[in-house]
Amino acid sequence: DAGVIQSPRHEVTEMGQEVTLRCKPISGHNSLFWYRQTMMRGLELLIYFNNNVPIDDSGMPEDRFSAKMPNASFSTLKIQPSEPRDSAVYFCASSLGTSGPSGYTFGSGTRLTVV
Amino acid sequence: SQQGEEDPQALSIQEGENATMNCSYKTSINNLQWYRQNSGRGLVHLILIRSNEREKHSGRLRVTLDTSKKSSSLLITASRAADTASYFCATDADNAGNMLTFGGGTRLMVKP
Numbered sequence: 001d002a003g004v005i006q007s008p009r010h011e012v013t014e015m016g017q018e019v020t021l022r023c024k025p026i027s028g029h030n031s032l033f034w035y036r037q038t039m040m041r042g043l044e045l046l047i048y049f050n051n052n053v054p055i056d057d058s059g060m061p062e063d064r065f066s067a068k069m070p071n072a073s074f075s076t077l078k079i080q081p082s083e084p085r086d087s088a089v090y091f092c093a094s095s096l097g098t099s100g101p102s103g104y105t106f107g108s109g110t111r112l113t114v115v
Numbered sequence: 116s117q118q119g120e121e122d123p124q125a126l127s128i129q130e131g132e133n134a135t136m137n138c139s140y141k142t143s144i145n146n147l148q149w150y151r152q153n154s155g156r157g158l159v160h161l162i163l164i165r166s167n168e169r170e171k172h173s174g175r176l177r178v179t180l181d182t183s184k185k186s187s188s189l190l191i192t193a194s195r196a197a198d199t200a201s202y203f204c205a206t207d208a209d210n211a212g213n214m215l216t217f218g219g220g221t222r223l224m225v226k227p
Contacts, residue, residue: 043220045214048214056214091157091158093158102160102163103163106158106159108157109156
């Protein structure tokens with residue numbers, strides 16, 4: 001398995017533009033998580049899906065953020081309109097629950113810069 | 116607020132020395148996990164310890180868990196320069212379903 005695949009690796013966009021981040025989880029994993037990492041706030045959970053259904057989106061900072069998981073092999077995180085304070089590294093992770101020995105598998109992240 | 120808090124925030128040691136990082140948490144947990152993050156990369160799962168376990172080993176890693184003190188420690192023995200990374204603890208709390216809550220991490224530097 002190639003692991004959790006995120007795209008793009010880097011994104012530079014102008015303030016006000018729409019940004020879409022993509023994630024392909026590990027096949028067979030039934031949980032998917034979107035995290036944001038910044039120096040100031042550390043690693044923050046934005047939203048969590050179980051069996052493609054959003055379970056907890058309380059970490060989504062504003063209505064400008066939205067996430068979808070149309071099927072078990074694909075998820076998107078969209079920011080519209082983007083703002084400079086959205087600049088961060090966004091990670092997607094998947095898991096088959098946390099009761100097993102392997103925990104979460106993280107992608108390599110998307111480094112977003114909004115100018 | 117973060118469930119897990121690592122201590123120290125930064126640690127610098129010489130190659131060959133042992134590195135100990137601590138994690139404290141606030142609520143009862145199902146399990147606690149440790150992850151490593153190399154610069155510019157995603158987090159990598161290292162080890163999971165369940166709430167009914169007190170100690171676990173994996174290679175040069177040793178994890179302890181004290182649920183009475185709500186704390187855990189990660190010991191890396193005979194450290195190598197390649198161990199330089201940030202280390203995070205994460206808790207799977209009783210009331211958090213399937214979600215992990217991560218601490219702020221410890222930045223470890225191992226000097227050759």
